[in-house]
Amino acid sequence: MEHSDSILKTAGLRKTFKVGFWGRSVTALEGLDLDVRQGEVFGFLGPNGAGKTTTIKMLMGLIYPTSGQAWLFGRPIGDQESKARLGFLPESPYFYDYLTGLEFLQFYGHLFGLRGVALGKRIDELLELVGMSHARHLQLRKFSKGMLQRVGIAQALINDPELVVLDEPMSGLDPVGRKEIRDLILRLKESGKTIFFSSHILHDAELLCDRVAIILKGRQVACGRVSELIDEGVAHSVEVVIDGLGPEELARLRQMADRVIVQGSQVLVVLPSRQQVGSVLELIRGARATLVSLTPQKGSLEDLFIREVKNKQPELREAV
Amino acid sequence: MRILSIAVNTFRENLREKLLYNLLFFALLMIGSSILLSRITLGDYHRLILDLGLASINLFGVLIAIFVGIGLVSKEVDRKTIYTIVSKPIPRYEFLLGKYCGLVITLFANTIVMVVGLLIVLQVMDVPITSLVFKSLALIFLELMVITAVAVLFSTFTSATLSAIFTLAVYMIGHLSGDLKEFSKKLDEVSQMVVNAIYYTLPNLERFNLKGHVIHHLDFGMADMALTLAYGLTYAAFLLLLASIVFQRRDFQ
């Protein structure tokens, strides 16, 4: 399975856990097919419990797939050589909290065989990159959540990896912290790295990702470019404001629109898609009313997501 | 090199364990108390001091090995610190060996402290310090290495509490295994097989016990020493191999 530009690939990846005394099987992930390409930012999205962490743990060699396969850099997962080209930040990471920022990065550097001046220089660069130079001699147990996340990213970058895998890098951070992580991810992309991150916050993904995959209860429900997914999946709604409509036209409008809000002589109408715009304009002309404004609304991943959930079987609905 | 990094880090982590200092304190207290005991004992106080001193080092060494050793791996898994390590290009067995070596370094440092305590007591009480004392101490340390390997093996697949119980059980049965063989002769055939199976799989820890030799001035030659050393190291290596296999197959959940 050699793919020149395929950095991360899975085929039918599946994981079941045995739980409880009787070893009841729980399927956390059901047949995942991903293909992450060189240089892209790939968002792996889904609500809590969807199976994101389970997937990432399999890719990182922490747990073994029940069936299916996965490759990193064209090699089967677990291969030591591909791990050398990889950086990983776990979900709410835990580290040896008695180490200082510097000692912490030294430890991980040593695991890659980095030493001496070269390692010192690398650590300086990384602390600078994640804005943590001031915490070089501070013990990790005195770090805030955001600081841990940043030093965790520095740890993931110690070997100058080609692929960076981040599990929920923005969760638990305040808006400023989230923005900092987003900027950092974009900077990594600029320097040519491939980034794969999971998130349950769709807004983050929309701003960052070239492509995304969405999973629900262990099942993949969508995958593709963010813009395409939004265009295809979500009809663009349109907001129209009209002045001077009679009660008869208003009743007809109500049948076409998602929502009609009357305010004095003006009406705000939300149309489910662009298709209804023509008939609304005709209606306005016929009633000799005035068109005040017409605003197309851009869809979001959030809309797509909610629609996907609605489309799926009722059992999936409880996932959200 | 990577094993060494993990070992050094483990050692540093162990040094932060308060339990370690408590155990060390009690060990020194017991070794020192032999001075008082010898004052109120008639007759051969040399024997008492040596017996108590060596036994204390053995017991407290084992307690340190068990109570620091069982958390070695399970704590890394529970606290998820292992996630970032296993995702690096380090085979799992190297991680395990690093943890083991780190604990052995910890035990070595602790044993040195206890030995210094014992030597001071022996010096103060005018007890002759023979080469047998050192041979006995070396074998006590070897036993600790075996017990640590047992603790690491258990901690790769059970909780810290269960590992502690199992390891203590192995320690106690390991010292009784000579008696076990005698005892089995009185049993019916099936029970005999079971008891024999235990006898041959568990380590015979009495082999590492030279207290009798030290007290009765019995010689323990270099050949015996080499044989015992080979036995202990082979046994520990076998346990670590087993632990590596278990650890390799494990899901970190």
Ligand SMILES: Nc1ncnc2c1ncn2[C@@H]1O[C@H](COP(=O)(O)OP(=O)(O)O)[C@@H](O)[C@H]1O
């Ligand atoms: N070790 C485990 N044992 C049993 N079930 C698990 C285990 N880990 C995860 N799961 C289940 O698998 C599903 C997916 O979990 P997870 O991958 O953590 O989701 P996410 O990261 O998307 O929030 C959840 O329903 C969870 O309960």
